[in-house]
Amino acid sequence: MTGRLTRRTKLSSAVAIAATTLLTTGCSSLIYKVVGDGTITFGKDYMVPYLLSTDDTSMGCAMGEAMTPLFMSFGTVTTPPDELSVLIYLVDGTCATQRAEEANLEYIRMSREHRIEAATDARVRSKRWHAIAAQRQYLGYQALSRAMGEPGGKCPNFRNEDQQMIWLLGSAVGLMSVLSDAQSGGVVGVPMDIAPKAERAAACLDNAEGNGKWWGLPMAIRSAIWTVVPGITPAGQDPWKRLDQAMTLGENQGVRLASALVGIIAYNSDNIPLTKDVIRRQANSIKTVAANREYRMVDTMATDMLTLTSDRLWTEATGARTPIGSFGKFWDDKTEVKQIDIKLDDLL
Numbered sequence: 001m002t003g004r005l006t007r008r009t010k011l012s013s014a015v016a017i018a019a020t021t022l023l024t025t026g027c028s029s030l031i032y033k034v035v036g037d038g039t040i041t042f043g044k045d046y047m048v049p050y051l052l053s054t055d056d057t058s059m060g061c062a063m064g065e066a067m068t069p070l071f072m073s074f075g076t077v078t079t080p081p082d083e084l085s086v087l088i089y090l091v092d093g094t095c096a097t098q099r100a101e102e103a104n105l106e107y108i109r110m111s112r113e114h115r116i117e118a119a120t121d122a123r124v125r126s127k128r129w130h131a132i133a134a135q136r137q138y139l140g141y142q143a144l145s146r147a148m149g150e151p152g153g154k155c156p157n158f159r160n161e162d163q164q165m166i167w168l169l170g171s172a173v174g175l176m177s178v179l180s181d182a183q184s185g186g187v188v189g190v191p192m193d194i195a196p197k198a199e200r201a202a203a204c205l206d207n208a209e210g211n212g213k214w215w216g217l218p219m220a221i222r223s224a225i226w227t228v229v230p231g232i233t234p235a236g237q238d239p240w241k242r243l244d245q246a247m248t249l250g251e252n253q254g255v256r257l258a259s260a261l262v263g264i265i266a267y268n269s270d271n272i273p274l275t276k277d278v279i280r281r282q283a284n285s286i287k288t289v290a291a292n293r294e295y296r297m298v299d300t301m302a303t304d305m306l307t308l309t310s311d312r313l314w315t316e317a318t319g320a321r322t323p324i325g326s327f328g329k330f331w332d333d334k335t336e337v338k339q340i341d342i343k344l345d346d347l348l
Contacts, residue, residue, distance in 0.1 A: 036074030061095035082147035089140030100129035131184035137177035144170030152197030155204035216249030220258035254292035260302035283328020
């Protein structure tokens with residue numbers, strides 16, 4: 001009798017432990033899902049709009065890189081935050097690109113001084129950061145494909161303006177991933193066909209309404225790709241003229257991302273006079289047209305990109321980056337000498 005009671009007690013204990021474990025595990029999963037859904041919703045509804053309205057890109061980089069693992073981890077217990085991921089990886093990729101450009105500036109300086117070992121080391125660091133940028137940007141493009149379908153096919157049915165923005169920025173980040181991977185030496189292996197896919201994706205919003213709403217960016221993305229991918233420019237279209245129109249739209253709206261894109265394309269095409277003109281326009285525009293308060297971060301990022309391009313030009317020519325207060329000016333600018341009308345009799 002005692003043996004039976006002992007066996008029953010052991011069985012009851014085992015059942016109780018199993019039930020407790022099952023209930024605890026189930027509750028934990030439910031709690032994680034609720035927390036994950038809430039955090040992702042908070043990120044989309046509050047964190048991202050707030051971040052876009054700020055102008056401290058360094059802080060944006062720190063926050064984006066620090067929060068990425070947290071937001072991505074919730075994808076294991078709830079629906080992956082793919083739309084949010086597009087924006088997060090855009091920021092993360094831009095941060096890595098900035099570090100790559102800083103290393104490249106060092107490479108230029110070391111090369112000018114004929115310090116071969118230091119120049120080689122800086123070049124390697126630059127390529128490594130470009131590879132990290134390409135990896136992050138490609139992840140953003142893949143997130144866009146999961147969230148809204150692979151770009152390049154049919155245009156999606158946009159539920160709201162937020163989806164339009166994500167579609168555009170996701171297409172842009174795909175193009176950036178191709179450019180970053182090229183500068184890394186092809187380490188990541190980003191598919192080259194993303195560029196024409198991004199062009200077709202931007203076409204979904206390349207109309208008067210889309211360009212008017214999104215700072216001329218659809219027109220800028222398509223036209224920029226036309227300048228680098230042969231055979232896809234529609235008959236009768238001048239990509240450089242359209243790029244100028246896109247810049248004007250962005251300048252008027254206070255979100256000058258199109259200008260940054262034109263500056264990068266012009267520099268990569270060795271069109272230094274146009275590169276300088278774009279930087280001068282940006283310097284004048286930010287003095288006369290305030291950044292859009294809702295998208296201040298995007299506008300500031302555009303200026304940062306053009307500042308890095310200016311730094312590269314200055315460093316190549318003088319060995320040092322753009323002097324303080326000289327954004328929009330260049331070492332070889334002709335200074336006007338004011339003529340002073342002095343009569344000789346006045347000196348006697």
